[in-house]
């Protein structure tokens with residue numbers, strides 16, 4: 001039995017296979033409408049979510065399965081003090097696969113140790129978000145045709161943004177990847193990622209503060225929200241939250257084929273006027289998240305077309 005806790009739980013070959021399956025699903029979703037008949041997905045969400053939880057649910061329903069779960073810690077027995085270990089032991093008897101989001105780093109990993117069904121990390125604190133990464137890889141591959149030879153700008157909250165951490169981990173395994181990290185000093189990428197991921201893989205990267213200067217170099221611009229809920233004090237959040245706002249004037253610096261991605265939700269960091277720019281790919285990205293999750297559920301449940 002397999003879990004998905006970190007993007008590295010799948011090898012590059014396995015990741016590519018999963019993306020190929022997701023692309024096939026995207027081309028003809030109806031073909032897969034019964035492959036999970038009789039299977040149940042539990043969504044255990046201890047933190048707010050719109051896209052991740054609903055795209056997981058849509059994914060399982062599209063595959064012919066059913067879903068159960070909770071969408072806040074308050075409405076689960078966590079409010080009574082139940083441990084993640086006990087919860088997953090019980091859920092293992094109710095469902096065939098579980099997706100868990102939790103504010104504490106490592107909670108889905110702990111759950112996987114006590115589970116008899118596959119556990120998917122749907123975001124753990126400021127740590128990892130591997131299913132967003134599958135979505136991001138699928139978007140880049142579908143729209144750019146490749147996952148190698150890319151210069152990726154990561155902009156915003158690189159310290160607390162778990163989507164950025166997982167995306168870096170996944171992309172460094174492809175040839176000729178470089179990063180331009182655009183953030184204020186206080187929100188730079190954590191040292192453990194700089195040392196253990198970027199330096200160990202000899203990945204070229206720059207850390208800069210100016211978005212305008214970085215724009216002309218980029219194949220992909222990955223914007224992120226400043227993660228309000230992970231700040232220790234509100235003053236810092238207020239000072240940093242509007243540091244980067246992508247607007248049509250800044251888009252003028254970008255290449256004609258640059259893609260703008262964002263895991264969403266957006267707050268102010270992309271002005272709504274950018275939405276009509278053909279390079280804005282974030283809503284398409286959210287749609288592709290359903291197909292990425294369909295492919296993931298099929299892979300972990302080991303089901304296919306008969």
Ligand code: NCD
Nearest residue numbers: 051052123163225263264265
């Ligand atoms: C992201 C998350 O939860 O980390 N959202 C998502 O899953 N699409 C990004 C964010 O909340 O800023």
